[in-house]
Amino acid sequence: MPVGRVVRIVGGFYYLQNERGETVVAVPRGKLRQSGNIFVGDLVDYEMLPSDQGVIENVHPRKTELKRPYVANVTQVALVFAHKDPDFNYCLIDRFLVMLEAYHLPTLLVFNKSDLVEAECAEENAEPYRKIGYRTVCTSTKTRQGRAEMLAELAGEATTLAGPSGVGKSALINMIVPEYQLKTGKVSEKIGRGRHTTREVQLLPLPEKKGFLFDTPGFTRLDLDFISPRDLTHCFIEFAEFNPECRFVGCLHQQEPDCAVKAAVQEGKIFSWRYEHYLLFLEELKKLEARQYLRSGENRSKRR
Numbered sequence: 001m002p003v004g005r006v007v008r009i010v011g012g013f014y015y016l017q018n019e020r021g022e023t024v025v026a027v028p029r030g031k032l033r034q035s036g037n038i039f040v041g042d043l044v045d046y047e048m049l050p051s052d053q054g055v056i057e058n059v060h061p062r063k064t065e066l067k068r069p070y071v072a073n074v075t076q077v078a079l080v081f082a083h084k085d086p087d088f089n090y091c092l093i094d095r096f097l098v099m100l101e102a103y104h105l106p107t108l109l110v111f112n113k114s115d116l117v118e119a120e121c122a123e124e125n126a127e128p129y130r131k132i133g134y135r136t137v138c139t140s141t142k143t144r145q146g147r148a149e150m151l152a153e154l155a156g157e158a159t160t161l162a163g164p165s166g167v168g169k170s171a172l173i174n175m176i177v178p179e180y181q182l183k184t185g186k187v188s189e190k191i192g193r194g195r196h197t198t199r200e201v202q203l204l205p206l207p208e209k210k211g212f213l214f215d216t217p218g219f220t221r222l223d224l225d226f227i228s229p230r231d232l233t234h235c236f237i238e239f240a241e242f243n244p245e246c247r248f249v250g251c252l253h254q255q256e257p258d259c260a261v262k263a264a265v266q267e268g269k270i271f272s273w274r275y276e277h278y279l280l281f282l283e284e285l286k287k288l289e290a291r292q293y294l295r296s297g298e299n300r301s302k303r304r
């Protein structure tokens, strides 16, 4: 049976690219269609009908999957933010980073629109994340700054771009592969946010079989409902070396005595704003957990 990779999903039709590089339009067979469990990036077995339409029979096991946005088999995520328009926001960046750490996906941080700020400001925005241990690139699709660095980081990888609307994800892909000419949209002056120009996930092969890029719709809200309060500490990668030194196993680094993470914050070894974001997210997760617990209690009493 031929094998194809899902490159786009539009109105119930699945666009596959097969091993010969041809595009096939297919629909999933009954049960598979109901499950809705086919993502862009999936490898599928399909059969051709005499009408020249494909029927997807089976989805290969995924190596990785990400649910926001829905993509399969990516090997890394390029998290894109803008230095300006929309505003640079450390808290939002940390929120996205928590998600990717929870999914255990390697992350490249891309800070775009470098042309809109002074070089020192761009450096100041990126440097803390480099210190924490993330790979970072400052780019501009206007001056083409960072293009060579991006190409080097993307080579041989299946990279999904992710990040808020209007930061320039599609524009970056156009900078890297100009032939794609993806649609881009102006950031609204009134509300300072993107206009959700990209509406669907799309897989775009890099030239010379050097890997894949996924363009994705931006999102502005991100709930941290995929992780437990206990696991949050592991999503702040710079806490890792201090975690084992806390007096209590499972220390949440709040009021506990002899907390090595809090000590590291005081000694300036952990950025205090990162720790503050940690506390903020922790409170959010605790509230969420309490709400879920109450709801499960209601269900229990209903069943009785």
Ligand SMILES: Nc1nc2c(ncn2[C@@H]2O[C@H](COP(=O)(O)OP(=O)(O)OP(=O)(O)O)[C@@H](O)[C@H]2O)c(=O)[nH]1
Residues within 6 Å of the ligand: 112, 113, 114, 115, 116, 139, 140, 141, 142, 143, 164, 165, 166, 167, 168, 169, 170, 171, 172, 183, 184, 185, 186, 187, 194, 195, 196, 197, 198, 199, 216, 217, 218, 219
């Ligand atoms: N000054 C400047 N503007 C940029 C840069 N990159 C993109 N833009 C502009 O930013 C706006 C948004 O770009 P898009 O590529 O549509 O942003 P996106 O992240 O794909 O947004 P969604 O598809 O809505 O998620 C467009 O008007 C682009 O021209 C840049 O490096 N510098």
Ligand SMILES: [Mg+2]
Residues within 6 Å of the ligand: 169, 170, 171, 183, 184, 197, 198, 215, 216, 217, 218
């Ligand atoms: Mg876009």
Ligand SMILES: [Zn+2]
Residues within 6 Å of the ligand: 246, 247, 251, 252, 253, 254, 256, 258, 259, 260, 261, 262
């Ligand atoms: Zn602690």
